[in-house]
Amino acid sequence: xxxxxxxxxxxxxxxxxxxxxxxxxxxxxxxxxxxxxxxxxxxxxxxxxxxxxxxxxxxxxxxxxxxxxxxxxxxxxxxxxxxxxxxxxxxxxxxxxxxxxxxxxxxxxxxxxxxxxxxxxxxxxxxxxxxxxxxxxxxxxxxxxxxxxxxxxxxxxxxxxxxxxxxxxxxxxxxxxxxxxxxxxxxxxxxxxxxxxxxxxxxxxxxxxxxxxxxxxxxxxxxxxxxxxxxxxxxxxxxxxxxxxxxxxxxxxxxxxxxxxxxxxxxxxxxxxxxxxxxxxxxxxxxxxxxxxxx
Amino acid sequence: xxxxxxxxxxxxxxxxxxxxxxxxxxxxxxxxxxxxxxxxxxxxxxxxxxxxxxxxxxxxxxxxxxxxxxxxxxxxxxxxxxxxxxxxxxxxxxxxxxxxxxxxxxxxxxxxxxxxxxxxxxxxxxxxxxxxxxxxxxxxxxxxxxxxxxxxxxxxxxxxxxxxxxxxxxxxxxxxxxxxxxxxxxxxxxxxxxx
Numbered sequence: 090x091x092x093x094x095x096x097x098x099x100x101x102x103x104x105x106x107x108x109x110x111x112x113x114x115x116x117x118x119x120x121x122x123x124x125x126x127x128x129x130x131x132x133x134x135x136x137x138x139x140x141x142x143x144x145x146x147x148x149x150x151x152x153x154x155x156x157x158x159x160x161x162x163x164x165x166x167x168x169x170x171x172x173x174x175x176x177x178x179x180x181x182x183x184x185x186x187x188x189x190x191x192x193x194x195x196x197x198x199x200x201x202x203x204x205x206x207x208x209x210x211x212x213x214x215x216x217x218x219x220x221x222x223x224x225x226x227x228x229x230x231x232x233x234x235x236x237x238x239x240x241x242x243x244x245x246x247x248x249x250x251x252x253x254x255x256x257x258x259x260x261x262x263x264x265x266x267x268x269x270x271x272x273x274x275x276x277x278x279x280x281x282x283x284x285x286x287x288x289x290x291x292x293x294x295x296x297x298x299x300x301x302x303x304x305x306x307x308x309x310x311x312x313x314x315x316x317x318x319x320x321x322x323x324x325x326x327x328x329x330x331x332x333x334x335x336x337x338x339x340x341x342x343x344x345x346x347x348x349x350x351x352x353x354x355x356x357x358x359x360x361x362x363x364x365x366x367x368x369x370x371x372x373x374x375x376x377x378x379x380x381x382x383x384x
Numbered sequence: 385x386x387x388x389x390x391x392x393x394x395x396x397x398x399x400x401x402x403x404x405x406x407x408x409x410x411x412x413x414x415x416x417x418x419x420x421x422x423x424x425x426x427x428x429x430x431x432x433x434x435x436x437x438x439x440x441x442x443x444x445x446x447x448x449x450x451x452x453x454x455x456x457x458x459x460x461x462x463x464x465x466x467x468x469x470x471x472x473x474x475x476x477x478x479x480x481x482x483x484x485x486x487x488x489x490x491x492x493x494x495x496x497x498x499x500x501x502x503x504x505x506x507x508x509x510x511x512x513x514x515x516x517x518x519x520x521x522x523x524x525x526x527x528x529x530x531x532x533x534x535x536x537x538x539x540x541x542x543x544x545x546x547x548x549x550x551x552x553x554x555x556x557x558x559x560x561x562x563x564x565x566x567x568x569x570x571x572x573x574x575x576x577x578x579x
Binding site for chain 1: 391
């Protein structure tokens with residue numbers, strides 16, 4: 090009996106299993122344990138959360154394999170890790186470590202300002218960020234098995250996550266209302282492959298799972314993104330930069346499941362302590378906005 | 385017949401889609417009151433730790449256990465198989481299950497995501513294309529459990545990946561991710577209606 094690994098179906102299917110869940114950024118094994126105990130469906134192992142990358146500056150790179158392996162040894166849920174945009178050798182290294190998902194992430198300093206990683210070359214699935222439908226479809230064309238709207242990482246300001254989700258959703262709705270002969274120009278205008286544009290127009294959704302990231306800091310933020318049509322949420326700095334991470338993590342998990350129930354949302358929003366302080370995206374000079382990275 | 389799908393986390397929408405294609409009514413279950421209205425139940429794929437934790441937080445564990453014990457036909461895929469197991473190997477510390485099937489299940493038995501695979505196997509004398517994602521397998525079963533499908537690993541060992549014990553069905557793989565409704569039809573026609 091032949092067994093085929095690394096197929097598009099098992100890569101995309103892995104993301105299906107994460108739906109309705111919260112994926113949390115963690116910088117060490119202790120945080121990974123807190124995340125797992127709070128009900129996270131996966132953890133993202135990285136050396137500095139986006140808020141610290143933003144504060145400290147410098148070049149942000151793939152994490153130390155020792156740190157990733159410690160986290161893998163500590164939790165039984167999937168472990169994801171980030172590579173710089175276009176850095177296919179960092180991706181080869183993470184594949185050899187057996188991480189469950191690679192995030193080709195604008196949060197790290199890009200390694201290539203023209204090309205992204207050719208993700209079809211890997212057995213490990215990739216998640217990539219997108220600010221609009223054209224960008225999402227370009228990433229899927231390169232082999233991404235999961236998309237997350239970018240938002241603006243490390244801010245605790247949910248406004249960009251909102252605008253990216255509205256943009257992706259709005260573009261999808263526009264495609265579904267077009268005549269077939271208009272899809273060619275739509276593909277040209279959004280700089281996306283025609284075949285994927287046609288598929289989205291027919292199905293009314295992305296061919297892969299769509300999560301939201303970037304600026305989610307409260308249970309209400311998580312529920313807002315779910316009501317906007319996200320399949321699940323990434324929470325980066327929002328948990329471990331807050332006053333009571335374990336409590337806030339569990340609250341965000343519940344809010345993501347019961348996103349339509351205001352009573353539950355009120356309950357889990359009580360007594361969470363301090364949220365991350367955050368920065369307004371409008372106060373960040375455009376060249377320092379991470380969402381601009383990706384092409 | 386109304387089939388509930390536990391909708392705390394995971395690919396519950398795909399199960400609801402498969403149920404609809406089989407011509408039955410499916411509903412999302414997040415509360416005990418919703419469970420009460422169901423004739424049969426499906427535990428979807430997802431992260432078994434997260435699903436169990438949410439079920440505990442929302443006081444669903446005892447109601448689900450009670451319905452399973454009282455004979456409600458229940459099917460679990462992947463994480464759902466883990467949740468139907470009486471015994472676990474390699475679970476998270478303190479991980480709870482609903483139980484019901486007299487079997488030991490090994491969590492993430494086939495390995496990490498890099499080892500996730502597709503394969504063709506025999507299911508109830510039907511050839512089935514099956515998708516395994518960080519999948520568990522069944523380590524051992526009690527005498528009342530029927531093994532429906534097995535997978536042979538590279539070491540030549542055979543592992544049960546689909547099992548049935550009276551009104552309970554579990555698979556390591558995800559029929560809801562394929563276009564073939566054979567497993568859902570078997571659940572509806574053989575497991576539910578034989579009762």
